[in-house]
Amino acid sequence: MRWSKEGGMGKINCGRVIGGGLLAGLVINISEFLVNGLWLAKEWEAAMKALGKPMVNELFPIVVYNIWGFAMGIVAVWLYAAIRPRFGPGSKTAFNAAVAVWIPGYVLALIPPALGELFPLRLILIGVAVGLVEILIGTNLGAYIYKEEESPGT
Secondary structure: OOOEEEOOOOEEEEEHHHHHHHHHHHHHHHHHHHHHHHHHHHHHHHHHHOOOOOOOOOOOHHHHHHHHHHHHHHHHHHHHHHHHHHOOOHHHHHHHHHHHHHHHHHHHHHHHHHHOOOOOOHHHHHHHHHHHHHHHHHHHHHHHHHOOOOOOOO
C-alpha cells in the first residue's frame, strides 16, 4: 500500500489514518483511565501488592500506556483503510477492523498473564471486555474521520 495525501483507489490517506487513529486512541486512553485508573484502581493496587510491586505512579509508564493506546487506534484505523476497498466504507468494516485488532492486542496479549495467574482473572476479563468496547467505539469514530471525498467524475 502506498501512502498518499490524496485519497484514491489502492491508496491509503496517511493524514486521515493518523487523525482517525489519534481519535480512536483518545477513546481508548480515556476508557483505560476511567476503568483502570479510577474504577478498578484499588483492585489493581492489591494485585500489584500481591506481586510485591508498587502501583505505577511514575510518568514514564503512564506515557508508555498512552502511546500504546494511540498506537492501537492508529493500527485499527489503518486496518480499516486497508480493508475498506474490499468490504466497503462504514460501521461493518470498522467493526471487522476493530475485532481484528482486538484479538491480538487484547485477547491474545492477556492469555499469558491469565494462565500464569499473574493478575486476578476478574481484572483480566474486565480488561478484555472493556477493550472490545473501546476499540469498537474508537475504530468506528476513526473510520468516520477516514471517509474519503469522491473523486471528480464519479
